[in-house]
Amino acid sequence: MASQSSTQIRRALHLAQTGAALEPGSAGIVQLRTECSACNLRELCAPCCGLNQSERNVAKRLVFKRMRLRRGESLYRTGDHFTSIYAVRKGFFKSVLLLENGHRAQVIGFSMQGEVLGLDGIGAGQHNCNAIAVEESEICAIPFAGLQLLAHEIPSLQRHVRRMMSREIVREQGVMLLLGNMNAEERLAVFLLNLSRRYAAQGYSPSEFDVRMTRDEIGSYIGANLETVSRTFSKFQKDGLLRVRHKSIRILDGAGLEGVAGR
């Protein structure tokens, strides 16, 4: 069923890109047409950010397509033809890498509201992982070919794309450090502090938030199993660092948590 809905989404995207009509609301997917200049995320949105007014006018030519996805639905899958990068307008996604035998899988990243998804496809022309909604989410698809045409006229846009890619490289380097060098407590602490910082960047409280993903998904990301994640949450609570009530997290001692994270 996950595969089926993914197919529908891909079809929707294809239709959106070719400009063909789509039945609204089919399979719970709503597709909207918006101009960049009307996008209420344009302050956050990668390709618009940092443009001056005249550049924004040029950017109007780039028509974005919005879509909604429910928990478990795929935005794209490994091997899908790369056409767009995606700005997350609302919700949460996980990027899952599958081993060739398909037996093992690992979450290699989470993308939240205001962040960009799908850069891994630029090189090979096809996506290298599965992007799956962790909760009810809404994205804005940015056709990459159009983005490149624009970037040729707007150098700052070209720079912006490069900067996003470079940031992704640096982010992944940090995860490699986490996975290669840290124990379970340090990993979870780093994970929580990172989440906290990202919520803060979106204007939410850095000390009180929900983890939208399951213990299993967190564990997959930080290289531990779900029991270890759960135990470590409990230990942090016992030590007075957090208050954990299922998905709801309150950071009680940020400095203490940073101490555990080893900074």
Next chain:
Amino acid sequence: MASQSSTQIRRALHLAQTGAALEPGSAGIVQLRTECSACNLRELCAPCCGLNQSERNVAKRLVFKRMRLRRGESLYRTGDHFTSIYAVRKGFFKSVLLLENGHRAQVIGFSMQGEVLGLDGIGAGQHNCNAIAVEESEICAIPFAGLQLLAHEIPSLQRHVRRMMSREIVREQGVMLLLGNMNAEERLAVFLLNLSRRYAAQGYSPSEFDVRMTRDEIGSYIGANLETVSRTFSKFQKDGLLRVRHKSIRILDGAGLEGVAGR
């Protein structure tokens, strides 16, 4: 002393970029001026690869600078101002990420002959890790600003830069999978098969090669300690998969090794 020689290299690079003269052979560093078209690595070299003749003529404007580094010398260090990307002409480099407290370090990648180094600096304008020669090495510095000017005229070059960055993202995703999901044997097997493939890509034997790095450096990269690396080498030898004689490796049973790697 490592820090001192690094300073010298940075000074050399600065001089090279400003065009000032440099005493040849000082501190064992030799700096050479070469045009791209004369570079005998141009088939491998990232920015030249994939250009047609007329584009190559344009590319002649881009003057590269070559340098030699001895084992342990830094090509760049965390926080260094980003000016160039580097093509490895000869030798081997490791990229080392330092934790903020400077106490822990991890090798996050190795770059061999024919590969490119330094892409992590593009976004922030400064390097995010230390690039250190693992053996006597020679690199070709490609000034990034010049590369970008050229890329504006040669779209395929722009694409090429993007592709390199995207490949780096995908490579790091693979390392994350390795570090998050595999045991020591699987990690070492994956590491060796990857090395084998890269040696083959450079025209060397895929089944018989030297590991240029120490057990400690391998361990840091694959998230194990040096004893575990050594023990696993011994086990692979006992199982008839490899013949290991210190740094010299011969793969006796590639299929068996792939089996261990879990593919």
Next chain:
DNA sequence: CGCTATCTTGAGTAGCGTCAAGTCATGTGG
């Protein structure tokens, strides 16, 4: 209200890290 997914906690174990001792290779200076 019951079913299912998710989470928590416990007990036992295995893999890998730590500590330690010894071997081997490389390089340096007499």
Next chain:
DNA sequence: CCACATGACTTGACGCTACTCAAGATAGCG
């Protein structure tokens, strides 16, 4: 050319962290 020092590697013993298996608690959903 040899002696010695140093760095790199190997192997063993032991202990701890985190995984596995299992059972029960809790939340969310139809």
